[in-house]
Amino acid sequence: MSDFSNQFSRRKFLLTAGVSAVGSVFLKGCLGNPPETGSTTPVQQAVATNATNVSAADKPETTKVKLGYIPIVEAAPLIVAKEKGFFAKYGMTEVDISKQANWGSARDNVEIGAAGGGIDGGQWQMPMPYLISEGRITKGNRKIPMYVLAQLNTQGNGIAIASKHLGKGLSVKIAGKETFFAQLKSAKTIFKAAMTFPGVNQEFWIRYWLAASGVDPDKDVQLLTVPAAQTVANMKTGSMDAFSTGDPWPYRIVKDKIGFMSVLTAEIWKNHPEEYFAMKADWVNQNPKATIALLKGLMEAQQWCDNFDNRKELAQILAKRSYFNVPADILNDPFMGKYDMGDGRTVNDKKMASLYWKDEKGNVSYPYKSHDLWFLTESVRWGFLPEDTLTNAKTLIDQVNREDLWRQAAKELGVPAADIPTSTSRGVEEFFDGIKFDPENPKAYLQSLKIKKVKV
Numbered sequence: 001m002s003d004f005s006n007q008f009s010r011r012k013f014l015l016t017a018g019v020s021a022v023g024s025v026f027l028k029g030c031l032g033n034p035p036e037t038g039s040t041t042p043v044q045q046a047v048a049t050n051a052t053n054v055s056a057a058d059k060p061e062t063t064k065v066k067l068g069y070i071p072i073v074e075a076a077p078l079i080v081a082k083e084k085g086f087f088a089k090y091g092m093t094e095v096d097i098s099k100q101a102n103w104g105s106a107r108d109n110v111e112i113g114a115a116g117g118g119i120d121g122g123q124w125q126m127p128m129p130y131l132i133s134e135g136r137i138t139k140g141n142r143k144i145p146m147y148v149l150a151q152l153n154t155q156g157n158g159i160a161i162a163s164k165h166l167g168k169g170l171s172v173k174i175a176g177k178e179t180f181f182a183q184l185k186s187a188k189t190i191f192k193a194a195m196t197f198p199g200v201n202q203e204f205w206i207r208y209w210l211a212a213s214g215v216d217p218d219k220d221v222q223l224l225t226v227p228a229a230q231t232v233a234n235m236k237t238g239s240m241d242a243f244s245t246g247d248p249w250p251y252r253i254v255k256d257k258i259g260f261m262s263v264l265t266a267e268i269w270k271n272h273p274e275e276y277f278a279m280k281a282d283w284v285n286q287n288p289k290a291t292i293a294l295l296k297g298l299m300e301a302q303q304w305c306d307n308f309d310n311r312k313e314l315a316q317i318l319a320k321r322s323y324f325n326v327p328a329d330i331l332n333d334p335f336m337g338k339y340d341m342g343d344g345r346t347v348n349d350k351k352m353a354s355l356y357w358k359d360e361k362g363n364v365s366y367p368y369k370s371h372d373l374w375f376l377t378e379s380v381r382w383g384f385l386p387e388d389t390l391t392n393a394k395t396l397i398d399q400v401n402r403e404d405l406w407r408q409a410a411k412e413l414g415v416p417a418a419d420i421p422t423s424t425s426r427g428v429e430e431f432f433d434g435i436k437f438d439p440e441n442p443k444a445y446l447q448s449l450k451i452k453k454v455k456v
């Protein structure tokens with residue numbers, strides 16, 4: 001896909017990185033969350049396991065790696081693998097889990113790599129590993145090949161709406177949208193919705209939700225990339241109408257009476273792909289055994305996180321000062337699938353919570369190529385990537401998605417065959433509005449969508 005257009009300009013992303021740093025200030029004030037740029041989290045831990053599962057043949061080439069994370073529930077498996085000693089168990093005794101100030105700095109840090117004081121990989125929204133591999137969001141458009149190795153989680157995200165719009169039909173499906181959005185537009189108070197990084201998960205969820213009810217995200221509303229601080233402060237004062245967010249934000253927004261949740265991503269697309277574990281290809285190629293060791297540790301951590309009996313302890317681990325630095329209480333309800341939506345609706349269903357190992361569709365950790373294809377297709381839908389991306393998508397996905405390494409690690413770990421997907425495709429996906437995505441025919445999906453930028 002050498003002919004990616006330049007619609008993702010470097011400037012746009014630099015701007016994002018700059019403003020997102022302000023978000024950490026807000027997090028510090030509101031959530032007590034202090035993610036300093038490039039800061040590392042030294043973790044003192046007593047790990048009982050002494051790499052006992054590592055034979056001489058499996059001994060990793062290195063015991064060291066530096067992985068970036070953003071303090072949201074998606075990061076749980078990486079943090080647990082470190083804290084509970086799952087990485088160490090497979091010989092990775094010096095894993096540095098490094099809190100990133102924002103997605104822009106995660107991108108900057110992977111560009112320079114751990115050797116230069118950055119990171120070797122870690123947690124990513126999709127399709128960031130593809131955009132970095134193709135040099136679309138890197139300095140000088142330098143191509144930095146990355147490998148997608150595992151999915152971290154599903155669900156756990158949603159759309160927050162300012163309280164002033166309560167009772168105006170903004171729910172899973174939007175009622176009366178013709179008058180609501182048109183009136184705001186004609187009064188020059190166009191509905192403003194925000195996300196913290198453009199062209200990735202959070203923007204896709206808010207766009208899908210709006211478009212499914214006939215609201216054109218490029219015409220009827222204004223979508224902005226703004227820092228969380230500005231978003232929430234503006235939502236409080238009434239100048240920001242919505243933003244796309246992850247746990248534990250829904251809990252805070254409702255509790256602080258700033259707004260309500262119109263929809264959870266689990267309601268838009270049950271068991272949807274969310275965030276991923278990806279590394280620089282160079283690191284993986286140089287350290288194949290260490291990569292498998294990391295994957296084994298991550299998978300064990302995902303199994304641990306998925307056990308609802310462990311979720312209170314999980315909340316306590318993440319809440320620590322060195323990680324999220326929040327009261328554990330605000331994580332407990334969402335981890336049990338309990339959401340007060342703030343508009344009278346409540347959700348109480350473990351199947352709607354953030355899941356890490358298994359969901360109703362099967363394995364959560366396995367990185368389906370068909371999901372990577374959806375993210376690329378959705379990028380084409382909104383004009384973020386050129387239409388011919390789809391012509392070359394298979395080649396690109398085969399380069400970036402290393403589900404083969406996931407399989408190898410799973411087999412060595414002794415994951416039962418029934419828990420290892422037999423195909424790289426999860427098959428046809430269905431959204432809440434009845435739209436279907438058949439990975440065998442992404443063009444038909446684009447054709448079936450009424451609101452889109454691409455002409456198909």
Ligand code: CA
Nearest residue numbers: 157201246275
């Ligand atoms: Ca997310």
